[in-house]
Amino acid sequence: QVQAVESGGGLVQAGESLRLSCAVSGSIFSINAMGWYRQAPGKQRELVAAIIRGGSGRTSYADSAKGRFTISRDNAKNMVYLQMNNLKPEDSAVYYCNVRGIWGDSWGQGTQVTVSS
Numbered sequence: 807q808v809q810a811v812e813s814g815g816g817l818v819q820a821g822e823s824l825r826l827s828c829a830v831s832g833s834i835f836s837i838n839a840m841g842w843y844r845q846a847p848g849k850q851r852e853l854v855a856a857i858i859r860g861g862s863g864r865t866s867y868a869d870s871a872k873g874r875f876t877i878s879r880d881n882a883k884n885m886v887y888l889q890m891n892n893l894k895p896e897d898s899a900v901y902y903c904n905v906r907g908i909w910g911d912s913w914g915q916g917t918q919v920t921v922s923s
Contacts, residue, residue: 808832808912810903815917818893822921826888828903828914836907840879840886844899844919851902855888870896893921 814826826842841856855877858864865877876889886903898921903914 807909808834808837808905808907810905810912810914812901812903812914812917815901815919817920817922820894820921820923822893823889823891824893824919826890826901826903826917826919828886828888830884830886830903830905832912833907833909834884836909837905838908839906841904841906842877842886842888843902843904844897845902845916846899849899854901856904857886890919893919895921895923897921 809831811829812826814824818824837859839856839858842854843851844854845851853868854871855867855875857877857879863879874892878887898919900916900918902916905912
């Protein structure tokens with residue numbers, strides 16, 4: 807199994823930036839992809855960005871994240887990052903790190919991001 811622990815959330819003003827980090831541990835060799843999801847109150851959890859662990863690290867983004875957010879990974883450190891720029895109030899949510907492998911999905915506990923206008 808794999809464990810994921812997020813950090814880096816907080817309260818910022820609109821237009822500012824935050825970087826979320828996710829430390830991954832466990833059966834690293836069995837990981838296929840990693841991603842960031844978010845869930846705002848009263849809404850379903852949604853994919854923000856994802857990255858393939860191997861090869862070139864192909865990425866994908868939700869339309870709302872394109873041009874503002876960047877997902878990256880450091881396989882040597884077993885870390886996944888989400889750089890969020892030009893944050894908007896609608897980005898406020900609990901952000902979850904997701905790790906997907908042959909066993910299924912593992913989730914972190916979440917980190918709160920609040921963007922004030």
